[in-house]
Amino acid sequence: MKTFNVPVIYRSPLISAIKQQRKQQDKMKKDFTPTALDFGPVKILLARHFGFCYGVENAIEIAFRTVDENEGKRIFLLSEMIHNPQVNSDLLSRGVRFIMDTGGKQLIPWESLNPDDIVIIPAFGTTLEIESRLSALGITPLQYNTTCPFVERVWNKADQIGKKDYTVIIHGKPKHEETRATFSHSQSVTPTVVVKDIHEAEKLAAYIRGEQPADSFYEAFKGQYSEGFDVTKDLQRVGVVNQTTMLASETQSIADYIRGVMQQHYQLEDAQVQERFADTRDTLCYATNDNQTAVTGMLEAQADLAIVVGGYNSSNTSHLVELCEEKLPTYYIASEEKLLSRDEISHWDFHHSQELHSTGYLPAKTPVTIMLTSGASCPDAVVEGVIRKLLSFWDLEDEVEKMSINFTA
Numbered sequence: 001m002k003t004f005n006v007p008v009i010y011r012s013p014l015i016s017a018i019k020q021q022r023k024q025q026d027k028m029k030k031d032f033t034p035t036a037l038d039f040g041p042v043k044i045l046l047a048r049h050f051g052f053c054y055g056v057e058n059a060i061e062i063a064f065r066t067v068d069e070n071e072g073k074r075i076f077l078l079s080e081m082i083h084n085p086q087v088n089s090d091l092l093s094r095g096v097r098f099i100m101d102t103g104g105k106q107l108i109p110w111e112s113l114n115p116d117d118i119v120i121i122p123a124f125g126t127t128l129e130i131e132s133r134l135s136a137l138g139i140t141p142l143q144y145n146t147t148c149p150f151v152e153r154v155w156n157k158a159d160q161i162g163k164k165d166y167t168v169i170i171h172g173k174p175k176h177e178e179t180r181a182t183f184s185h186s187q188s189v190t191p192t193v194v195v196k197d198i199h200e201a202e203k204l205a206a207y208i209r210g211e212q213p214a215d216s217f218y219e220a221f222k223g224q225y226s227e228g229f230d231v232t233k234d235l236q237r238v239g240v241v242n243q244t245t246m247l248a249s250e251t252q253s254i255a256d257y258i259r260g261v262m263q264q265h266y267q268l269e270d271a272q273v274q275e276r277f278a279d280t281r282d283t284l285c286y287a288t289n290d291n292q293t294a295v296t297g298m299l300e301a302q303a304d305l306a307i308v309v310g311g312y313n314s315s316n317t318s319h320l321v322e323l324c325e326e327k328l329p330t331y332y333i334a335s336e337e338k339l340l341s342r343d344e345i346s347h348w349d350f351h352h353s354q355e356l357h358s359t360g361y362l363p364a365k366t367p368v369t370i371m372l373t374s375g376a377s378c379p380d381a382v383v384e385g386v387i388r389k390l391l392s393f394w395d396l397e398d399e400v401e402k403m404s405i406n407f408t409a
Contacts, residue, residue: 004057007064010087010379014387014400015051017407019380022048029290032297034371037387037403041366041394044387045301047373048294051380053287055148056082059123062146066120067094074117076108078130079177081122081146082377083314085334096120102313103175113137121145124177125152127184150285151178154241155185161239161278162190169204169258170194171251172243174224176315179243186241187226191234194224201254205261208235238262239278244285245316245376247323248292251284287376288316295323295373303369305361306330309386310375317375318350324371331361335382336389362393 018035025031026048034045052060063081079100080088092098099108099119113119115138125147134141158168168186172179174194186192195201203220206212212220217231240255262268262276306324310317312334324330331347333339338346345361348354362368370390374383384400391397 002054004061005065006052006057006060007090009090010052010060010381012380012384014384014404014407015380017404018046021407032294034294034298034301039391039394039396039399039403041368042390042396043367043369044390045298045303045369045371047291047298047371049287049290050294050373051376051378051383053285053291053376055123055150055285055287056377058148059146060087062144063091063096063120066118066144067091067096070118075120076113076117077120078122078126079104079124080313081120083311083317083375084377084379085311086379086382087377102177104177104180110137113139115139118144121147122177123148123151125155125181125185126177127181128188129184147181148244150244150287151182154182154244154283157239157280157283158182158186158192158241159189161280162186164278165190166237166239166278167191167193167234169201169238169240169254170242171201171240171246171254172196173246173315176243176245178245178315182241182243183226191229192226193221193229195254198250198254198257201257204235205258207231208238208258208261209265237276237278239280241280241283243315244283244288245314245319246288247319248284248289252281255280288319291316291320291373291376292323295320298371298373299324299327301371303328303371304363306371306373307386308332308373308375309335309383310378312348312350312355314375314377317378320373320375321350324373328371329361331358333386336385339386339389342393 032048034047037044037046059081067075075096076099077096079098080102100106110133117139119134119139123146131141162168168190170179170182172194173196179194183192183194195204207217214231240258242251259277263273266276306328308321308324321330321332331345333347342362343359345358347356349356388397388400391399
C-alpha cells in the first residue's frame with residue numbers, strides 16, 4: 001500500500017516499531033490479538049490495528065503540501081479536514097480557515113471568496129451543490145481534493161446500482177459530512193434514503209411491506225430522503241451503502257435484514273434476490289473493519305479498563321468506544337491532557353455529548369491492565385503521549401524508549 005509524507009510530529013517511534021513488527025509477523029492480517037506492553041505495575045494491551053488510515057494520511061499529505069506550495073495565497077477548508085483536534089488546529093495555525101463547521105453552519109460567507117483562493121475538499125468529500133457553488137465563484141472545486149478513496153468507492157457503487165434502477169439506502173448519520181456528501185451524489189442518480197441504525201431500517205421495512213400508510217413516511221424520515229421520493233414505488237428495488245465510519249457489523253446487519261425483507265415480501269428464491277436487492281458488500285471500509293475487528297479481538301483478553309483516544313466528533317472513534325463499553329469501563333479521551341492524575345480523568349460521554357470528570361478510574365491494586373486503541377484520525381504520537389502519561393503515574397516514563405528499542409531490534 002502507498003506510503004504518505006505525513007508530518008513527523010504525528011509519528012511515534014514506539015508505535016511505528018510495534019506496527020512494523022506486527023505487520024511482518026502477520027502479513028495476511030489474520031491475527032487480531034493485542035500487543036502486550038508490560039511495564040510491571042501497569043500493563044497496556046494495544047489493539048492490533050488503530051490510528052491513521054489510508055484516507056486520513058492521504059488527506060494530511062495533500063493539505064500540508066497545498067499549504068507549503070501556496071505561500072501568500074488564501075487557503076480554505078470546506079470544514080474540518082478530519083475529525084481530530086490536533087490536526088485541524090495545526091492547519092489553522094498555518095493560516096488555513098474553515099468555511100463551515102462540521103454541522104454545515106457557515107463561518108465564512110461564500111461571497112467573500114474569489115477565484116484566486118484555494119479551497120481544500122476535506123476527507124469526507126462534499127456535495128455536488130457545494131461543488132457547483134465553488135465553480136460559480138471561479139474556483140475549480142476538485143483541484144485540492146482530499147476525499148478518501150474509500151468514500152468515493154461508496155459513491156461509485158451508489159452510482160452503479162442507481163443506474164440499474166435500485167433505490168439507495170444509506171446507513172449513516174444524517175448530519176455527518178460524509179453522509180451528506182454521499183446522499184448528494186446518490187440522489188443525483190437515483191431515489192435515496194438515509195437510515196441511521198437498525199431501528200430505522202426496521203421502520204423502513206414497514207413501508208416496503210406496505211404495513212404503514214405511505215404518507216406517514218415523509219414525516220418519519222423527514223430530512224432523510226431525496227426530493228420527489230415516492231414511497232409507493234421507490235422501495236421496490238433497493239441496495240444498501242454506508243457512511244464508511246459506521247459500525248461495519250451494523251451495516252452488514254442492516255443489509256442482511258433488508259435483503260431478507262425483500263426476499264420474503266416478494267417471495268424470491270435465493271437465486272432471484274438480486275432482482276430486488278443489490279449486492280453492495282464491497283463498500284465496507286477496510287480500516288473501519290480492521291480497527292473494529294481489532295477491538296473485538298482485544299476484548300477477548302482480560303483487563304481493568306479501556307481507553308479510546310480520538311476527536312470527540314469522530315464517528316469511527318465513537319464506535320470503538322461502543323464496542324469497548326459492552327465489556328468493561330471505558331474512557332474516551334482526546335489526548336493525554338485528559339489524564340489529569342492517577343485518580344482523576346476528564347472523558348467524553350458521546351451518548352449525551354458532554355465531558356465528564358471521574359475519579360478512581362485506575363484501580364488501586366497493581367498490576368493494572370489497560371486496553372488502548374484510537375480512532376482512524378488520531379495521530380500515533382497522541383497514543384504514545386497517552387502511554388507516557390499513564391506511565392508517569394508510576395514514574396516509568398523512561399521505559400518508553402527501552403520498549404521502542406525492544407520492538408526495533
